[in-house]
Amino acid sequence: GESVGLHLPTLSVQEGDNSIINCAYSNSASDYFIWYKQESGKGPQFIIDIRSNMDKRQGQRVTVLLNKTVKHLSLQIAATQPGDSAVYFCAENNGMGNYGQNFVFGPGTRLSVLP
Amino acid sequence: ETGVTQTPRHLVMGMTNKKSLKCEQHLGHNAMYWYKQSAKKPLELMFVYNFKEQTENNSVPSRFSPECPNSSHLFLHLHTLQPEDSALYLCASTPGGANTEAFFGQGTRLTVV
Numbered sequence: 001g002e003s004v005g006l007h008l009p010t011l012s013v014q015e016g017d018n019s020i021i022n023c024a025y026s027n028s029a030s031d032y033f034i035w036y037k038q039e040s041g042k043g044p045q046f047i048i049d050i051r052s053n054m055d056k057r058q059g060q061r062v063t064v065l066l067n068k069t070v071k072h073l074s075l076q077i078a079a080t081q082p083g084d085s086a087v088y089f090c091a092e093n094n095g096m097g098n099y100g101q102n103f104v105f106g107p108g109t110r111l112s113v114l115p
Numbered sequence: 116e117t118g119v120t121q122t123p124r125h126l127v128m129g130m131t132n133k134k135s136l137k138c139e140q141h142l143g144h145n146a147m148y149w150y151k152q153s154a155k156k157p158l159e160l161m162f163v164y165n166f167k168e169q170t171e172n173n174s175v176p177s178r179f180s181p182e183c184p185n186s187s188h189l190f191l192h193l194h195t196l197q198p199e200d201s202a203l204y205l206c207a208s209t210p211g212g213a214n215t216e217a218f219f220g221q222g223t224r225l226t227v228v
Contacts, residue, residue: 043219
């Protein structure tokens with residue numbers, strides 16, 4: 001049969017506006033979360049992380065919010081720029097202790113910045 | 116440049132071929148990973164190696180065979196693949212310990228014909 005690609009949610013924002021990308025995670029025991037950015041032809045690039053004992057963390061132009069009650073993460077990008085256009089993934093660490101990380105990734109959101 | 120280098124960047128192989136993907140990290144990390152990124156599914160963890168020992172095999176078919184000769188190098192040996200194995204294969208590494216970010220390579224775009 002015909003193959004169907006993964007349908008990514010798309011967020012289109014005007015250059016200079018703020019962007020909010022949302023993510024739902026599945027494991028209430030996850031204690032570490034990361035947002036990655038992936039540009040075309042490249043591997044995922046770390047943006048910001050947050051541990052479960054926090055509900056907000058800020059970086060340069062980015063803020064991550066964690067709501068453990070509803071298992072929800074969001075990434076806020078201030079003053080969105082054309083270079084922010086990419087696919088954004090959230091990842092939760094299901095944990096392997098000191099034997100490595102077991103990141104479970106969301107499907108991703110494609111951010112398009114309009115001039 | 117993340118310090119994780121993958122070769123080749125692109126690979127086309129027939130279903131009867133045998134090929135290998137290579138990953139090298141220059142970060143002094145202890146754990147290395149193979150992920151698969153296809154058009155149909157989110158990023159999927161395939162294998163985890165910690166201090167050269169395999170600590171996770173995420174129900175990956177035996178036509179994918181990983182090898183980790185030391186903490187800096189990771190290989191993925193491929194044989195008798197299927198067209199549905201066409202995907203971007205990403206290598207990543209993390210330092211020792213829990214809850215640290217993963218550093219990804221650029222990936223190998225694999226096409227099975």
